[in-house]
Amino acid sequence: MKRPIYLDHHATTPLEPAVLEAMLPYLTEKFGNASSRTHAYGWEAEEAVETAREQVAALIHARPEEIIFTSGATESDNLAIKGVAWAYRDKGNHIITATTEHKAVLDTCKALEKQGFVVTYLPVDRTGLVDPDDVRRAITPRTILISIMYVNSEIGTIGPVAEIGAIAREHGVLFHTDAVQGVGKIACEVDALHVDLLSISGHKIYGPKGIGALYVRRPQRLRLQPLIDGGGHERGLRSGTLNVPGIVGLGKACELCRQLWPEESVRLRRLRQRLYEGITRELDDVYLNGHPERRVPGNLNLSFAYVEGEALLFSLKDVVALSSGSACTSDSHEPSYVLRAIGVDDTLAHSAIRFGLGRHTTEAEIDTVIAAVVENVRRLRALAPIGDLKARLGR
Numbered sequence: 466m467k468r469p470i471y472l473d474h475h476a477t478t479p480l481e482p483a484v485l486e487a488m489l490p491y492l493t494e495k496f497g498n499a500s501s502r503t504h505a506y507g508w509e510a511e512e513a514v515e516t517a518r519e520q521v522a523a524l525i526h527a528r529p530e531e532i533i534f535t536s537g538a539t540e541s542d543n544l545a546i547k548g549v550a551w552a553y554r555d556k557g558n559h560i561i562t563a564t565t566e567h568k569a570v571l572d573t574c575k576a577l578e579k580q581g582f583v584v585t586y587l588p589v590d591r592t593g594l595v596d597p598d599d600v601r602r603a604i605t606p607r608t609i610l611i612s613i614m615y616v617n618s619e620i621g622t623i624g625p626v627a628e629i630g631a632i633a634r635e636h637g638v639l640f641h642t643d644a645v646q647g648v649g650k651i652a653c654e655v656d657a658l659h660v661d662l663l664s665i666s667g668h669k670i671y672g673p674k675g676i677g678a679l680y681v682r683r684p685q686r687l688r689l690q691p692l693i694d695g696g697g698h699e700r701g702l703r704s705g706t707l708n709v710p711g712i713v714g715l716g717k718a719c720e721l722c723r724q725l726w727p728e729e730s731v732r733l734r735r736l737r738q739r740l741y742e743g744i745t746r747e748l749d750d751v752y753l754n755g756h757p758e759r760r761v762p763g764n765l766n767l768s769f770a771y772v773e774g775e776a777l778l779f780s781l782k783d784v785v786a787l788s789s790g791s792a793c794t795s796d797s798h799e800p801s802y803v804l805r806a807i808g809v810d811d812t813l814a815h816s817a818i819r820f821g822l823g824r825h826t827t828e829a830e831i832d833t834v835i836a837a838v839v840e841n842v843r844r845l846r847a848l849a850p851i852g853d854l855k856a857r858l859g860r
């Protein structure tokens with residue numbers, strides 16, 4: 466059976482063949498433990514890990530010693546937020562974040578609230594942007610951390626991270642960004658963004674699953690309490706035998722992104738525009754969710770009025786793999802909390818589809834998807850009790 470076109474690159478990306486090739490020796494003959502200091506097996510593993518650390522650092526313009534390997538961005542977010550909260554408890558108990566963050570940030574903050582921390586969840590505007598002035602106003606003498614994502618995983622909006630980072634620095638507050646959906650896709654330089662901590666995930670950038678990194682600014686002493694106690698790996702911040710093949714894969718994926726993203730972003734923007742124009746030329750009552758310009762090149766999030774998103778996804782499933790929101794919440798029937806936060810009403814939120822274009826998406830695929838979406842939206846609209854739906858939408 467022919468597999469559907471893959472347009473869900475925010476959920477995960479295919480492993481790049483060159484990444485697999487780089488990893489394979491470390492799954493077979495080069496199986497050493499990177500902490501083994503007494504023989505060649507350990508040395509070659511350690512060398513590979515340090516090369517990967519350089520590759521990851523280079524992509525975000527950091528220094529290798531500022532990179533901590535983790536099991537993925539969920540762990541990186543937890544380590545950044547809980548690590549700062551626990552280490553700076555003596556200084557304060559207040560954290561600032563936003564309502565549209567990924568669950569890895571939101572649920573970490575909720576867990577900290579149960580431990581006596583106070584969290585401010587800032588609202589966003591209709592395009593998904595946090596107002597940097599709201600951040601400034603929310604800072605108190607008890608604020609120890611601000612965590613605002615770089616790119617939203619549902620609507621693709623690129624947050625004003627550099628502005629917020631400057632405000633954090635001005636007030637002597639640490640600043641973390643979940644950059645999972647931005648790294649390797651748009652410019653992402655830790656100094657330009659004024660970040661102290663930054664989360665990365667391997668499987669969103671054509672690397673393996675189960676590997677990620679946390680950038681931790683040096684040299685000023687940034688205290689971080691580890692989540693995991695043990696052998697003291699990764700400067701004591703992340704104990705546990707290093708996942709050498711995963712780390713090598715992440716490094717290679719970062720190296721490829723560094724070479725490819727500038728051209729790739731131009732190509733994806735063009736394809737995304739083709740998709741948007743192709744759909745909206747043929748269909749009325751299609752609404753763009755997120756920011757019209759400040760969005761990551763591979764993201765298009767559209768609401769198709771008078772159509773149930775789930776029904777549309779189901780009718781398209783043999784042609785194209787899509788999602789209605791983030792993978793972790795797509796099995797719930799609640800409308801997306803991100804779309805709610807930007808003020809999309811529930812009916813339109815239920816009709817939203819996220820198109821996630823990627824490195825291997827072709828123009829021919831986009832044209833196939835346009836035709837399938839147009840055909841199926843028309844068919845579903847013809848079946849739907851439009852009078853009811855129009856009344857529900859207040860038209």
Ligand SMILES: Cc1ncc(COP(=O)(O)O)c(C=O)c1O
Binds near residue numbers: 675
């Ligand atoms: C913005 C964002 N943060 C964090 C994560 C979690 O990353 P991982 O799968 O590496 O734990 C994701 C993945 O869905 C994401 O999109």
